Amino acid sequence: MKKKIIWIPLAVVVTACLAFYIYLQLQPKGFVKIDAAGAKMQLRGGQFSRTKTASSTGIVTLSTGTYRPQHLQITTRQDGDTYQIESRGPWGKLEQTEVKENQTSVLKLGPPFAIKPEANQTSPQQVSIGLSITGQAGEQYRNVVTKNNQRVPAPKVKIVDEAGTAIAAGNFEYG
Numbered sequence: 001m002k003k004k005i006i007w008i009p010l011a012v013v014v015t016a017c018l019a020f021y022i023y024l025q026l027q028p029k030g031f032v033k034i035d036a037a038g039a040k041m042q043l044r045g046g047q048f049s050r051t052k053t054a055s056s057t058g059i060v061t062l063s064t065g066t067y068r069p070q071h072l073q074i075t076t077r078q079d080g081d082t083y084q085i086e087s088r089g090p091w092g093k094l095e096q097t098e099v100k101e102n103q104t105s106v107l108k109l110g111p112p113f114a115i116k117p118e119a120n121q122t123s124p125q126q127v128s129i130g131l132s133i134t135g136q137a138g139e140q141y142r143n144v145v146t147k148n149n150q151r152v153p154a155p156k157v158k159i160v161d162e163a164g165t166a167i168a169a170g171n172f173e174y175g
Contacts, residue, residue: 092138
């Protein structure tokens with residue numbers, strides 16, 4: 001008698017799991033394609049806020065819904081070296097990616113990058129100069145670029161006056 005009691009809840013759980021699996025398979029599907037060489041992005045959203053990875057190497061099938069990027073990485077090879085840059089947001093136009101039934105959402109991101117200087121006066125005698133890296137969808141990247149898994153040296157900076165005479169020069173510092 002005790003063995004029969006165990007089978008009833010087990011059958012209920014198996015039936016519920018099977019019904020849930022079939023439900024997920026019957027959900028309307030759409031597609032996402034990344035239009036940037038070497039890009040890999042984690043998207044979160046859709047039914048039950050699942051995370052999926054999309055890559056520039058192919059089209060990914062997703063349940064319809066709204067997705068938001070979680071992490072973006074772009075890798076490229078040049079002259080035998082591997083360069084990498086990452087983003088964790090803000091995401092610009094990628095903030096909400098809508099996946100519609102039987103349609104392909106194309107995500108145009110990454111290069112060409114816009115690199116803009118940012119200057120802040122930290123004290124009456126000191127100015128902090130940084131830079132921001134923004135992709136074509138308005139997504140912002142970390143200021144750290146790696147070459148062969150090592151951080152590239154900080155860029156150099158030269159400040160010139162109106163006549164083009166150098167008044168100061170130096171290197172950016174990370175952090």
